[in-house]
Amino acid sequence: MLFSFSAYQDRTIFRPVVRFARRYFNGVCNLIYWFPVIWRDRCFDHHYLFAILHHKLANMERFFWTESLAANAHKYARQIHICTLALDRILKDGYLAEKYEDHFRKWGDFRNLRTEKEQALYRKELRGLMEREEMLIKQDVDYVLRLIGKHGRSWWD
The missing domain is CATH 1.10.287 (Helix Hairpins)
Known part of the structure; x- marks a missing residue:
């Protein structure tokens, strides 16, 4: 077997990656959602x-x-x-x-x-x-x- 991860290593490595991916996706969705409003904004x-x-x-x-x-x-x-x-x-x-x-x-x-x-x-x-x-x-x-x-x-x- 090439890679051997214990259950602890599995949680510590992949949870932050999944959390980062969700936050990144949410951030991109927020940019798309807010872009038209901010584009029309005037001071x-x-x-x-x-x-x-x-x-x-x-x-x-x-x-x-x-x-x-x-x-x-x-x-x-x-x-x-x-x-x-x-x-x-x-x-x-x-x-x-x-x-x-x-x-x-x-x-x-x-x-x-x-x-x-x-x-x-x-x-x-x-x-x-x-x-x-x-x-x-x-x-x-x-x-x-x-x-x-x-x-x-x-x-x-």
Whole structure:
């Protein structure tokens, strides 16, 4: 017999090799998974921060629904799912799209308004819509960050 390994030598040699191969494969899969998100990332806008966070949380949610062995995995997945839904709303940025459409249908183009009173009313309504939209976005951002702050450290397998 050319090679003779005892059971101890078999474990000490091949387990680290298998562990390294799994980690290498997982790393390559992570590179492929993250490449499109990182490629689109830009440093000048908050949108990309939320896109990266959404991508990470969606991956964690999938993990907790399908692969996790943690006792509370489904509870964690639901908490993460709430975060991803709020991040979806933030990324789509269509909070008051119907209200804006109604506003522009009602008033038409700003240049077509004839009197100062019409223009002032147009601006007032538009400013109100913009403030309401900003408040809704802020609520979602605060909610996501509060959930991550409260539960994020428990989201592990």
